[in-house]
Amino acid sequence: MSQQAPPFLKAAGRMLNAGQTRTVLLTGNIHDLFYQKKKNEEDYVSLLPFLLHHWDLPNFMLLVYELNGPIRFLHPSHREAMKKAWVGWRRGLNNEQMAIQRMLHKGAVDDEKAIAESFERHLQEAIGNPTLALEMLRQMCLCSRSRQGSKPSLKANLLILIEGADLILPEAPIAQMGDMDRRRVTICQDWFSDQDFLRSGDAVILLAESRSQIHHRIAKLPYLLESEIPSPDEAIRKHFISWFNRHLSQGEELKLWSSQSQLATLTAGLSLQALLQLLKGAIHGKEKLQPVDVVAKVESFIQSQLGDSVVEFKKPEHRLKDVVGFTKLKGFLNQELIPRFKMGGKASLPGAAVCGPIGSGKTFIFEAVATEMDMVVLVLKNLRSQWFGQTDVIFERLRRVLEALSKVLIFVDEADTQFGAIGPNAHETERRLTGKIQAMMSDPRLRGRVFWLLITARIHQLSPDLRRPGRVGDLIIPVLDPENEDRQAFLKWVIQPVLGRKLKPDELEHLLREIGDLSAAAMASLRSELKARQLLRKAEALEMDAILEVVHDHLPAAIATTRHYQTLQALVHCSRRSLLPDPEVTETERTQWEAEIRELEASGIR
Structure with a gap:
């Protein structure tokens, strides 16, 4: 690898050299290692030494401030030059005038010495005192821009690196900040907005993982430009x-x-x-x-x-062949969805939304899809944080992770609660988060590498911007209750393991009448109950009368109206005719679904 400046460093250099800004925020992968070559020695070092090595240029005077250390200069000669300029600036004299003063007045020497000592003292007192450090650095920039007679106070420009900017200028509501925290924000706001500073050759580099961690009064300054450090490719x-x-x-x-x-x-x-x-x-x-x-x-x-509460890696073991029923849907998944996900580039799908009533088997089926795809499956659990400003930081970490992975499937269950609306009544954080997710879904750089699988029983509560084509709206898949042969297959799966034999046609018809319209989840619950009855009786198999007794005793949950409403929403939002129960459905029938939805909503069903 050649010792070329990485893109983030070139971007920061262009901003400064073009005069676009004098304050740059380096964000992203700031806690990593970076390749550095000195003469014939190769090494990987942390970010600060890396920056100092690359920016150690003849026309710059490098200063570093770390929260647990003093203000330090990269070279001792720079420290002495700055101190000399500082003394002259504080006294209002240039070098020749100070020499004359020393010859004529002994007191002038004492005064000069006192200013030099105070300069050294302030550098040391900056340890653990960021407010003093920031004010000292700001005044050094004032000194740098000053002129002593006809000459500038300093020949070189100052390049100031401030580590841990998120700790020095943390994001928080103004009302909850202490006096010193407010003072630091004020110092930086005045400093970075000063027109004389913006026209100077001095520059400040702030280091923080995320712009969202910096106090918003600084982060939103138009003069603060950002260069992001990506994860290693x-x-x-x-x-x-x-x-x-x-x-x-x-x-x-x-x-x-x-x-x-x-x-x-x-x-x-x-x-x-x-x-x-x-x-x-x-x-x-x-x-x-x-x-x-x-x-x-x-x-x-x-x-x-990202945190255990934000993501987990899913490792489902069941495959599509283990899914009972859903014959048409499984055919579509095998023949179209999975091949489209595995494609690269523009032919690939950015993702899909999976909808249908609660208990229809959505999660189980698409866990099997994840197994079939044989790629990293990242389950998104909760991007929101209780801490002020932390939600944006979590999202930016997630984005960097996704950009670094070669191929990944993002699995989001209960997606309507993860990604809400972005309307005027939504919280600012909610709107911002949903907006960023939407932008990432349609990012052409991630197409063919990151696939989104959003699963919800309330497809209508997903943002319309998420449901549009180019995002998961390219494919909205309904998962509905089993019918006809699929329903028979489910019933056989429920009954035959405890019956110990195949069902006779008349038994199957009787059971279908008794069971009624049960969801996949209700079928699984009944199967579990029958197995428990078999174990309690210590029987090799249950008689049909005992099975019918359990079936007759089994009452469905009182959620039929809600499930019907969710089924109608799934039918209305489905993006493929071939996935509907009747592919030849007419516009009149679709209008009737929408009218029925409005009636249910008028009665309080959502």
Whole structure:
């Protein structure tokens, strides 16, 4: 890998060199490792040393402020030059005038010494005192722009790197902030908006994982531009693995089940820090690194980044052949949905919405689809956070993870509660989150790599922008209660295991009349109840009379009207005629469905 500046660094440089801004926010993968080559030595270092190495240029004076340290200069000579300019600026004299003052007045020397000592003291007092540090840095910029006589106070421009900007300027309601927190926001707002600063050659680089973590009065400044650091791609991971292998100590060996290239492919989603942990663990264990170990590390890392309450990795074991009934739907899934998901580029589907009444079997069926697709299945559980501003941060982490993975299926159950409306009555965070998800679904860069599977019994409560073509609206699949042969197949699945034999035609007809219109979930519940009765009686099989007794005793849940309403919504929103019970349905019948929906809504059903 050549020592070229990465894209995020070039982007930041262009912003500054073009004069678009004097304040840049570096976000994203800021806690990772970055490749650095000095002369003939290669290494991977953290972001701050990496930036200092790349921006150590003759026309810049580099300063760094970290919350747990003093204000420091990269080079001692820069510190002395700044101190000299500071003394002259505070006294209002240039270098020649200060020399004359020292010759004529001893007190002038004492005054100069006191200012120099206060300068050094302020640098040290910045440790743990970010308010003082920010004001000191702001005043250094004022000093840098000043002139001492006909000459500028400093020959070089200041380039100030501030680490942990989210801790120094945290997002919070103004009313809940302490005096010092407000003071820091005010300092930065005045500093970054100062027209003289914007016209100067000085610059400030803020480091924070997300713009959303920065106080909104700073984050929304038009003068603050952002450059995002992405997760490492496959080429970067491959180079890192090769570098690690070349720098092993004598006697150490990296044992892989396959090639380094395949390891780089399988570690999509890992940061280089996490990859380093994986490789060091393999060296220490002295065993061959297996794919299962890599997958476990990727899953563990992604969950640690997003949180267990946000995502989980799904590993369903059942397949479509294990799904009872749904003959037409399974045919469609095998012949169209799964092949379209597996395609790449523009021919691929961005996703699909799955609707139908509660208990119709939506989740079980599409877990089987996930198994058939043989790709990473990420279950989205809850993107919202109780903490102020954290929802946006979680989303940005999710986006970086998805952009790093080669192929992933996003499985969202109860999608109507995950992604609400974006209307005027919705909360600002809700509108922003739903808007960002919508943009990501239609992002052409992710087409063929990220697939969204939204499952809901309330398809009408999904945002219309989500349901439009180009997002999951390309394919809205209804999952309805089994009918005809599918219903018979369900009944056989329920009864025959406890009956111990095949059902006779007359028994099947009798049971169909007794059971009525049961959902897939109700059928599964009845099957469980029959099995329990069989175990309680310690019988090898149940007689038909005993089965009929259980069936007769079984009352369906009082949710028929709600389920009918949800069925109508599924029929209305279905995007394919071939998936409807009657593919030749007329517009008149569809209008009747909509009229019935309005009647049910008028009676309070939603």
